[in-house]
Amino acid sequence: MNKVAKATVALMIATIVAKVLGFGRELVLASSYGTSMYSDAYLTAMNIPIVIFASIGAALGTTFIPMYCDINNSLGEEEALKFTNNMFNLVATICLLLAIMGFIFAKPLVKVFAFGFKAETFEIAVNFTKILIVGIVFTGLSFIMTAYLQVKNNFIIPGIVSVPKNIIIILSILLSITYGPYIMIWGTVVGMATEFIFQIPFAIKEGYKYNLYVNIKDEYIKKAAWLIIPVIIGVGVNQVNAMIDRTLASTLVEGSISSLNYANKLNGFVMGLFITSISTVIYPILSNLSLDKNRGEFTNSVVQGINTVVLLVTPISIGAMVLATPIVRLLFQRGEFDERATNMTAIALIMYSIGMIAFGLREVLGKVFYSLHDTKTPMINGVMTMVINIVFNLILIKYLKHAGLALGTSLSSILGIIFLFKSLNKKIGYFGQDKILKIIFKSIIAAIIMGFSTYLTYKISNDIVKNEVITLIVSIIVGALTYGISALVLKIEEVNIIINILKNKKNKEYKI
Template sequence: MLRSSRLNRTGGAAHFLRFKIEMKKNIMFIMIITVFIKILGFGREIVLTYFYGASRISDVYLVAQTIPTTIFALIGAGLVTTFIPIYSKVQKEKGDQEAQRFSSNVMNTVVILSSVIILLVLVFTPQVILLFASGFKGETLDLAVLFTRISIFGIAFSGLIYILNAYLQLKDNFVIPALISLPMNLVLIFSIYLSDLAGIEILAYGILASVVIQLLFIIPSVLKYRFKYKLVLDFKDPYLREMLLLSIPIIIGTSVNQLNVLVDKNIASNVALGGISALNYAYRLNVFINGLFVSPIITVVYPRIAKKVIDGDESGLKSMMNDAILYISLLVIPASVGAMVLARPIIEFLFMRGEFDSSAAAMTSQALFYYALGMLAIALRDVFSRIFYSYKDTKTPTVNAIIGVVLNIILNLILSRFMGIGGLALATSLSAMITTLLLIISLRRKVRNFGFRETFQKLFKVLLASLLMGLVAYVVFESLLVSIGSSKALILSILVSGAVYLVLVILLKVPEVMGILKLFKEKIQGLRKKKG
């Protein structure tokens, strides 16, 4: 019996090791895809700044794009976040057929909810716009109404995309969800270019078309898993009811989080002309970094965390949670330090062309600097929130989100008076730091002895390496600025400081880095054997 137990433990450990290696491969592969997608997405922002800069039209366009995204996020985030653990539960208890019926029921429910939202926005368009940009008046408001009444129809398609994306993740298909932004960005870039030739109304139709193309892109992949859509609408389904009940706190939490966006844009519209655009460009760069380094990790880890919780595998959960924290920190901490040190040259390199002038660059770089302070806090908050959701505890993240919004509003009103657009970004970062700390405290009560002490020791090494990297980046940039110009100096400083960071984390022997290097060595050796 003892030998059998040892064999089981050994086999289980080997299986878990293979599982972690496979997870690392998935994360790295998705990260490579995400690099390309995010660069394309950022190219979209550059095209927008080239044609419209930080102007009235760009402000209207961004608000028309933000409104459907923000409104549906109130419902979509709650439904999708709870869909993954409930689908896993249905599949385990009732099998694949019932799980597919449940998926169809959720999709039909989402379409009905989306239709109601669309009708409400169409009726109250001016009032909705003024919630997002109280500074809009006259022709600017009229144009925003026109744009929003076109873009709002994208909500109906977004709902289906959310569910189908989650479905693919449950099937361990992370490639298509990672690629889904590819057709969207291509359509948006083309529509921005076309609007300069055929009229600015094309911008609004481009927003709508970009969402439709995403749905058309994802459907073939879903059908490959023999997904059979059913025309079913059963509000009495206990699984749907459980999902909706769990969604309510998340919807509330997401609503108050989106209130942050609303308040930021509202105050920005009154702080300075082009303030919404400047804040948006900095925020988008912040989201770019988050999406590049954080989203691939969360995308792969979250379905597995949910499964660990359902299976009662607490040891596996702790290991996966700490791995996620460390991998995110390894990438986000140096990125945030680099963004702070090189904020102005980064913004000038990316946006300083066309209608984007030096005053817009000053506003945007100031916002980027202060957004960068909170990058890690925002990333870790996303990880911790999903752990609570996996435990079907949606109350704790909701209360945390409400606290965050209250803090953000108070700090916004105070800091924007003294720091302008930068104050809005700093308020976001400070509130994120405080709420993340509160989530950690709450998580320690739920998951005991999860090895945070060892994790923090590793994080200290990462922070030390990142600070030294930042110093190198600053020295290299300033030394080369006069002789070779800002753009070349920026590129060289990023390359040199990036190499320094890699060497430092290897010298400091951060285990996760050593594990990744080992994975690469094994891959190279495997390729050599195949050639041989």
Template sequence: MSNVVKSAFILFVATMISKVLGFFRDLVIGYVYGAGIVSDSYFAALNIMTIAFVSLLCVAIQSTYMPIYTSVESKEGKNKALKFTGNVINIIIIVSIFISIVGWFYTELIVKFFAAGFKGERLAITVQLTKIILFSVGIVCITYVLKSYLEIHDYFLITGLMPIPYNLSIIIAVLLSGKYGINMLAYGTVFAFFVQMIFLIPFCYKKKFKYKFNFSIKDKYIKQMGLAILPILVGASANQINSLVDKNLASTLPIGALSSLGYGYKLNIFVTGLFIATITSVIYPLFSKLGNSNNIKKLKMTLCSSINFVTLITMPISIGAFILAEPIVRILFEKGKFDASATIATSHVLAYYAIGMVATGFREVLVRVFYSLKDTKTPMKNSILCVAFNIIFNLILIKYLKAPGLALGSSISAILAAIFLMFNLRKKIGKLNGMSILLTIIKTFIAGIVMAIAVLFIFNRLNVINELLAFVVSVSIGAIVYGVLVLVLRVDSTDYIIDMLKSKLANR
């Protein structure tokens, strides 16, 4: 357990550093371009790369490569595993070249699929940027193979830090684009992906990685990987497809709506990427071991602890983001061309995304449990259900709330998807200690509401002096109030923290 905690802490710190720099990158984009045609076009072009390749194909490659590599190495040795890796890389290169060529000729069709409402100048600029960015497909996929190799060898710090060279390159490209033209945004993005890959290579070689030339699509491990990728692609696609649906519909709204939705979404995934992804990345191997050994009793206990911990962490952030959405956005983004109207629009998006934060955490944990039980069909069905709900609610809510309605639709679909997964897991393995989970939700919600009252009381009184000061002080006091209340209410997830603190004090 100590190794799991250590790995989680290392990954959390690395991810925090990367996320902070990522926010600074978005601040620079907002400062230079605000929420207008260029930012809409660039976010749409980057969105095509992110959804179609990084968040789907690359994640599927990583999820299938890791267990197969481990199996090959244990059965046939390191050299055979490296030969398999070389084969994967070579196939990626061939496929990515084909994708880039096809994408070059059909760029406008691709852009219209991802941003159906783009016309005129917005469409032209997006096509122009996308043509260039698509040439980084192979680079990104290879990067994720190298990332997987490092994580197999417990190099979580390096993989957590790999967004740093990427974000720095994007920041430089944004600043240079003012002088050298908007194409610099696309060239800078391709270069950023390349630098990210180069960043990992020395550490891979430090862990005995050697590129071995091999190309065979008939290799049994390649076939195994190919068959495994499809269900994982579908099972892991809910967030990405929902994001695509949101942004596609947002492209039909007035100029700036897509950018506001994008900024709000980035603030939302900061939480899921920093806290939820860190927890699930580290706990997944433990779920897998328990699933393989068929230790269902321990699996249920671990699941309950994981969900309660996710609730404990995300509940106050969800409530805090909802009540302080406007000052959060104003403090972070309102500079340069990012004006007050952009702040209001983005804050509404963030507030509605915040409603689904806890449910998103539940879903991510539950999906890992199904995978550990070798059940990929249920997450696939969940993805389809989640997308269907998202489309339905989006089409309804966009009429009344515009871009914020898309965020609310995503939150509602995340809640329903989490309920669906919980129900089906209970059918599969029996009772899930639901009373503990329900009590944790109720107790953390009560603590969160009291925290919110304290935060608003302090913020409103200090805001007349200075908004940043008011925000920092109110959030700090709110965190203390929440922490005290969850201890008083004896939330299940706090037991481990209390025991750890007692142990530390006893050792002094």
């Protein structure tokens, strides 16, 4: 099996462990606080530092990899390390200033992110925010360490970096039931710090040596700044979209924010497991191929990456729509999470699942443009998608309430990915569009067949067995087998990639 496939499989395994724990954190939160004012306040406070800095951090990581490759290729490892320390120290300074500003202006921040919060819920959210805003310092530095490890082809550590964080947060949520909700907040800050601290020894092992070096006039820092600004806007619009959804949801019935969050987390599990794993591994490869001007291999990597995402995500999207209610009921319905919360979360999950393929393709296509040092195109596309999302949200919320917000996000993402494909065609010409469309068409047909078989299996099994766990397992197995057989009958070539990865055999013909 080729190096890329091995790295992808290893990262998927690491991600499974991390995501299971992350999902466990959501289950514990749901069980402990349900869809209450505490869960709404906590999730809002958690998302404020994410929106403030996650887009900047993601932009830094995204820009760092091609810049590091460029410097290392032209000037050598020593200069590349110098650039790394310069970025590290500048990010630390910026994050500290942002944290201070966030603490001072916590009240107006909460008003922006959840203007529907009233009285006690608002005050709790403000207090939570003042504490959690400190976490952006650790988040920012963690992004730099993650990018450094990835450029060194170490994907496992960044993949499991959230494991200690989630363990700490889970424990703090459980303790908060007895000792008060603020234990949960301080535990979250400690957990965020461990994301950064956990990576340090592994970065040192890969050759990282810290140096107190700051030079804002460095030519590579200037070049990175010009590349980062569009990436910040491009990545940031995703956060803004989420913020808009939560802000509008705060005007609806209590629990709307929480139900959207839980549904989004389920989608995020798929994104992190399959799409992020593929795009993370392929990004350094594309960055190096673009430097070598190897257009043939570059294009082949793009096609195989996109088609693999389509093949993996399409059945999950359909399956999530068919089994939304039993999945949410099994995973969440306990403690304070009642039937009402299950219904609200299930409908949101169905609406988010409509755009799951688009979410995944955006992740991969964005990395394609970034590897070509084109950060402007994803930025423009992101802004367009955001505007479309706002329009859909304002229209659909009137008729579908919180479900309309999830549907608006999906529809805007689908339109956005269509525009992004057109932009890629203009930039590099032919990139296997016919092959991609063929796979999309065949995958949808196979997934629809799978959807019918899964639904019928669930209905029949539920009537006979009357056990949610067994019924779901049987339905998923039948659905997976149906999709696999349908894919083989329809002669979807990319099935060979998955088979070769699972068999762990070398096959040079199929590369991700």
